[in-house]
Amino acid sequence: MDKRHFLKGALAASVLGFGSMSATAADLPYNLMEGKPFDGTKLNILSVVTPQFDGLMLRADEFTELTGIETEWTFIPFGSLQEKINAEGIAANGTYDVVNYLDSWGPPNAHWLMPIDELMARDGISMDRYPAAFARSAQFEGKTLGFPLRAHPQVLFYRKDLIETPPKSWEEIAALGESWTADDVSPIALYFNNDGNRQNLFIWLNFLWGAGETVFNEDGSAAWASDAAIKATEDYVALLTKHEVANPNSLAFVEQDARQSFMQGKSAMIPGWWWFYSGFQNPETSTLTKDQIGFVGMPSYTGVTKSYAISMPFAISEYSKNKDASWEFLKWLSNPEMDKANATVREVKGKSIVNNVVTHISSLQDEEVNEANDNIQQAAWESLKESDIMPQIAEWPEVGDLLSAAIAEAAAGGDTRQLMTDAAKQADRILKRAGRIK
Numbered sequence: 001m002d003k004r005h006f007l008k009g010a011l012a013a014s015v016l017g018f019g020s021m022s023a024t025a026a027d028l029p030y031n032l033m034e035g036k037p038f039d040g041t042k043l044n045i046l047s048v049v050t051p052q053f054d055g056l057m058l059r060a061d062e063f064t065e066l067t068g069i070e071t072e073w074t075f076i077p078f079g080s081l082q083e084k085i086n087a088e089g090i091a092a093n094g095t096y097d098v099v100n101y102l103d104s105w106g107p108p109n110a111h112w113l114m115p116i117d118e119l120m121a122r123d124g125i126s127m128d129r130y131p132a133a134f135a136r137s138a139q140f141e142g143k144t145l146g147f148p149l150r151a152h153p154q155v156l157f158y159r160k161d162l163i164e165t166p167p168k169s170w171e172e173i174a175a176l177g178e179s180w181t182a183d184d185v186s187p188i189a190l191y192f193n194n195d196g197n198r199q200n201l202f203i204w205l206n207f208l209w210g211a212g213e214t215v216f217n218e219d220g221s222a223a224w225a226s227d228a229a230i231k232a233t234e235d236y237v238a239l240l241t242k243h244e245v246a247n248p249n250s251l252a253f254v255e256q257d258a259r260q261s262f263m264q265g266k267s268a269m270i271p272g273w274w275w276f277y278s279g280f281q282n283p284e285t286s287t288l289t290k291d292q293i294g295f296v297g298m299p300s301y302t303g304v305t306k307s308y309a310i311s312m313p314f315a316i317s318e319y320s321k322n323k324d325a326s327w328e329f330l331k332w333l334s335n336p337e338m339d340k341a342n343a344t345v346r347e348v349k350g351k352s353i354v355n356n357v358v359t360h361i362s363s364l365q366d367e368e369v370n371e372a373n374d375n376i377q378q379a380a381w382e383s384l385k386e387s388d389i390m391p392q393i394a395e396w397p398e399v400g401d402l403l404s405a406a407i408a409e410a411a412a413g414g415d416t417r418q419l420m421t422d423a424a425k426q427a428d429r430i431l432k433r434a435g436r437i438k
Helices: 053-057 060-067 078-091 102-113 118-125 132-137 170-179 199-209 225-240 254-265 276-280 324-331 336-344 367-372 378-383 396-411 416-435
Strands: 002-006 041-049 068-074 098-099 146-152 153-161 269-273 293-295 308-315
Touching: 041 078, 041 308, 041 324, 041 378, 053 060, 053 146, 053 336, 053 367, 060 068, 060 324, 068 078, 078 102, 078 199, 098 276, 098 324, 102 308, 102 367, 102 396, 132 308, 132 378, 146 324, 153 276, 153 378, 170 199, 170 378, 199 225, 199 269, 199 396, 225 254, 225 396, 225 416, 254 276, 276 293, 293 378, 308 324, 308 378, 336 367, 367 378, 396 416
Parallel strands: 041 068, 041 098
Antiparallel strands: 002 068, 098 308, 146 308, 153 269, 153 293
């Protein structure tokens, strides 16, 4: 955990890459309130550790110059963030004014995350500035809980020196088991481990949706025990158990392990989030060079491509004593100019920032953003046109854990049909108890 406190300072307009701004101007940017009504307020921000948010934090002097509001950031590794968020909800003491959370954690914590729809309407901000999947990920039961400031589409990374033509379908990937000749490199790194964060569902959803199936039926019951859904799950785990194209360690892999396998040259492909790209080029962590790394949209399954998108919104705590000042901060933090600058400017206050994550449609289609990031945004934009998110229900962590455990056991050689059927029955009991099943 790393706390960094930034006091008022000179406006960092040169760092942001656009013209200077005056905190006393009549037309303050980002719809900020005039007159510094919250001058002297200090906001506590809880955030996941990532270079993207380092870039935002290092620019916070601009926000302080414009508003008089100071910020103190606490950074938490992703693996510990869920526990920290849960603890904040239980403590209910407003230690943090603004919190950063994974979208699927939103529903069970929605009772203490402040809806912002009225404030957006007042200040002329629309969630239409984000791709539909990103926008939905920050909403629950018709209310917007925050802005999806860190959000990821999936892409397929591959070794250009080993794979001349990247596969367009999962069926093509499965077929590599018969023709692959690089004994020291596996065709693809996957992650089947039941890690508590339900990461083994990330790729599985591509198979489920590609088969035309859904996680839940219209009546609210579990839908993953249908014949088509079970076949999709069987095909997913068969990449490891039957076709043997997945790295043999994929059963124990979490997402980070799979990334390491690709970076260390032990796997020739990995499906995953676009933010992997910068790490794959980092000589301190990767054996690969930029020329070796290619990326394309996600493969299809049964001729259909529908991928999973994820986000980590920032939201205002209902327990905060500084809600109005926190809203000013969210307006500044989420503005489109910042989104673009944080993906194109590679040094902020002397610190190197390598980040390709943007969330606004304008940034995804921006020529300068794409040029700075080898056009990965354009590939991601194509993927996002047919993307969806995890179910947004309060019971999802409990239900998703059942599903994740079943898939991990199936990948270990268990009876996929029996495991998925049992998980569906257990999930239905939970959903019935919660009143979700109609």
